[in-house]
Amino acid sequence: MSSAPARDHASLQQAAKRNLWLHFTRHSGFADADIPMIVRGEGQYVFDQHGKRYLDGLSGLFVSQIGHGRADVAEAGARQGAELAYFPLWSYAHPRAVELAERLAAYAPGDLNRVFFTTSGSEAVESAWKLAKQYFRLTGEPSRYKVLSRYIAYHGTTHGALAITGLPDIKMPFEPLPAGGVRVPNTNFYRAPAFVADDVVAFGAWAADEIERAILREGPESVAAIYLEPVQNSGGCFPPPPGYFQRVREICDEYGVLLVSDEVICAFGRLGHIFGCERYGYTPDIITFAKGVTSGYAPMGGMMVSDRLMEPYLRDTHSFLHGVTFAGHPVSCAVALANLDVFEKEDLLGNVRANEGAFRATLERLSDLPIVGDVRGDGYFYGIEMVKDKATRETFDDDESERLLRGFLSHALFDAGLVCRADDRGDPVIQLSPPLTCTQEHFDEMEQILRSVLTQAWQRL
Ligand SMILES: Cc1ncc(COP(=O)(O)O)c(C=O)c1O
Numbered sequence: 444m445s446s447a448p449a450r451d452h453a454s455l456q457q458a459a460k461r462n463l464w465l466h467f468t469r470h471s472g473f474a475d476a477d478i479p480m481i482v483r484g485e486g487q488y489v490f491d492q493h494g495k496r497y498l499d500g501l502s503g504l505f506v507s508q509i510g511h512g513r514a515d516v517a518e519a520g521a522r523q524g525a526e527l528a529y530f531p532l533w534s535y536a537h538p539r540a541v542e543l544a545e546r547l548a549a550y551a552p553g554d555l556n557r558v559f560f561t562t563s564g565s566e567a568v569e570s571a572w573k574l575a576k577q578y579f580r581l582t583g584e585p586s587r588y589k590v591l592s593r594y595i596a597y598h599g600t601t602h603g604a605l606a607i608t609g610l611p612d613i614k615m616p617f618e619p620l621p622a623g624g625v626r627v628p629n630t631n632f633y634r635a636p637a638f639v640a641d642d643v644v645a646f647g648a649w650a651a652d653e654i655e656r657a658i659l660r661e662g663p664e665s666v667a668a669i670y671l672e673p674v675q676n677s678g679g680c681f682p683p684p685p686g687y688f689q690r691v692r693e694i695c696d697e698y699g700v701l702l703v704s705d706e707v708i709c710a711f712g713r714l715g716h717i718f719g720c721e722r723y724g725y726t727p728d729i730i731t732f733a734k735g736v737t738s739g740y741a742p743m744g745g746m747m748v749s750d751r752l753m754e755p756y757l758r759d760t761h762s763f764l765h766g767v768t769f770a771g772h773p774v775s776c777a778v779a780l781a782n783l784d785v786f787e788k789e790d791l792l793g794n795v796r797a798n799e800g801a802f803r804a805t806l807e808r809l810s811d812l813p814i815v816g817d818v819r820g821d822g823y824f825y826g827i828e829m830v831k832d833k834a835t836r837e838t839f840d841d842d843e844s845e846r847l848l849r850g851f852l853s854h855a856l857f858d859a860g861l862v863c864r865a866d867d868r869g870d871p872v873i874q875l876s877p878p879l880t881c882t883q884e885h886f887d888e889m890e891q892i893l894r895s896v897l898t899q900a901w902q903r904l
Contacts (some may be wrong), residue, residue, distance in 0.1 A: 450784075452492050454478065470520040471815075472849075476578040479857060484511025487885050489862065495771050498888050500863040500875045505676070506739040509785045510878040514738045516781040523777030526703045532771045539776035547747060550717040552634065554750040555725035559763070560771030561744040564707035564733035565599030570821060571703050571716060572603055572744050573765050575667040581755035584699070589661055591654060591669040595869045597677040598670055598705055607670050610677060610868050625661055627669075628653050630681045633817040633828060633836070647684025653775040655694045672708040673719030679826025679872030680819050689778070690726035696726075700753070701728040707744070712786060712879045713733030715795040716823035718747075722821070728752060738782045741775040791879040795823050798882055805886035806875070809893055814901045823881065827873045827893070831904070838870045843904070847871060852900055861892040 447498065459478045463468075481497075483490045487510055489499050490856050496894050502508060509516065523539060530537050544558035559574070561567045570592055578585040590607050592598060598607040605613070606620040609629075614620060628650045632643055639646040675681040695702045704727035709719030711732070716722050718730055729752065733744030756763050769775075786792065806825055809815045816830030827845070831837045839847060844867045852865040852873070864874040873893065875887060 450660065452480075455492070464728070469849075475507060479772045481781075486510045487881055497857070497859070497860050497862050498877075498885060500877050500889050500890075501862050502876050502878050503733075503739055503862075503874045504734070505713070506734040508735040508787075508879045509711050509738040509791065510880045510894045513738075513740070513785065515737065516778055516785065518622045519781035520741055520774045520778040523774050526661060527773050528754050529769075529773060531766075531768060533766050537771075537773050537776075539773050539780065540771040542775045543771075543779050545571065546780065547745075551730065552718065552721055553745045555726075555728075555730060555747040556750050557748040557753045559746050559748060560767045560776075561733075561746070561767060562742050562775075563771070564601075564705075564731065565601040565604040565744075566729035566767060566770075567707065567733055567744040567746050568599045568703075568705060569601055569603035571670075571731050572607065572668065574729070574746070574752065574763060575703075577763060577765075578701075578752055579667055581758075581761060584664065586664050587667040587699075589625055589666045590623055591625045591627050591657055593671065593675060594626050595629060596670070596672065596675050597868070599707075601632075601731065613866070616805055623667075624775070625657055625666075627657050628685060629675050629678060629684050631675075631678055631869070632684060633819065639863065644686055645682045647687035649691060650684070651687050651690035651694065655692060655698075658694065658698050658700060663698040663700070666698065666700050668703050669695065670703045670705050672705045672707075673714060674722055674824055675707050676824075676874070677866075678869030679817075679828050679866070679874060680821075681826075682819065682821045683723055688720070688723045691784060692725050695728075703727060703729045703731060705731045707731055708735075708876070710783075711738075712791050712795055712822075713824050713876065715792055715799060717786075717792070736782070737775055737778045738785075741772070742769075743772070743775040743779055745770070772892050789880070794882075795879050797836040798886075799823060801883055802886050805883070806893075808890055809897065812894065812897050812901065814816055814897050814904075820875075821881055823875075823877055825875045827875075829871045829873070829897070829900075839878060843873050847900060847904070851903060852896065855896045855899065856892065858891045859896050861889060861896075863889075889895075 480492045482492050490826045529727045547558050548556040552889045576588050590610045592609050595611045596609045598604050608625040630650050635646045639649050676796050705721045728749050730747040737743045737784050765880050807820050814829045817828040848867050
């Protein structure tokens, strides 16, 4: 423990406002207000500098699967730091990276046996694109470079990952982005086109067939990969319709396109399985992961790759011409192993599977509110879509959305003691992704806070 005296609140705020640059944040909003400052975490809760408690309904940022304040996991990192704090995976291995790769390969479906570590989700997404491009060069199909992904899907912010992200507003200031990003429909059944709006299976078949049409339009010989999340986050948790991924797999096989399951959010228990693809019964060619692999006790990302994709890289003088200094950091690997130990010892997957029905049912109670249009998701991952008119599903215009989300809901939910996300990158939604240790008492607390704040929001409209 540091012996330095605790810093007083006012001077910390001052320094935060003067020196710290927050991500995706309007700093002008803090001209006359404090920046929220979280100082401590314990289990499902975090605490601010005044000691006020908040239920962490978003696991920080879809990260803290095992919850906060686990000294055993933190200590695993500290022990590793003392033993070997750093050595690169460039030409060398170290035991924790090997053990973690072996363990992840044992969890992964099919022949996904090879792990390439990164330090973040964006790097994982971008690495998978580079791997695919170089793979096709090595296997005699050098014209394949394009990547398909879904409208309003978020796949990260570095230039390559941003080219795959399907959110025009966050791409625009950085155009031109790397060429080759192509959009296909997402699986938002609540907003399905009229001709499939009554039949979720037909909707899923249509959305998957649109992928085939996009591949044919672009020219199959130019398409390298498609990136899909098991449950799409951005837009508010779109689960896949039954049969969707099976049809996508068929299409990818037919046209030689690699299926990348972007599981930066959906892996490590979020959907009750180590990997989200298991829940929906498909085997991708690559899984990208980050966040929950360490539950945030250290940063880490990576990709699981099939033996088939590794094969050309094992031949002759070839190597994957890509790497980052801190990938597979020994401390992060040790923490990830300790995190996975917690998953096993405390049966967190079992907890999610046993309680997800209760979580859904508790959130669905909110459907009696006039502002709640749709409650959707799977596992411990839910989106609540807000509407102006339930009968017509009319959404809010930009101005209303701005007043509702930024002007009121985001602050009001936090002030009421709930960390969650009010987002309008698609239609306005509130997103929940709590620690996997949550049980009914936490679901009830979320529901009560949401009920009270959403009722006030409706009254203000
Ligand atoms: C599906 C998905 N892919 C990629 C990313 C980017 O991850 P990171 O923020 O670690 O770069 C995210 C981040 O939320 C994500 O949700």
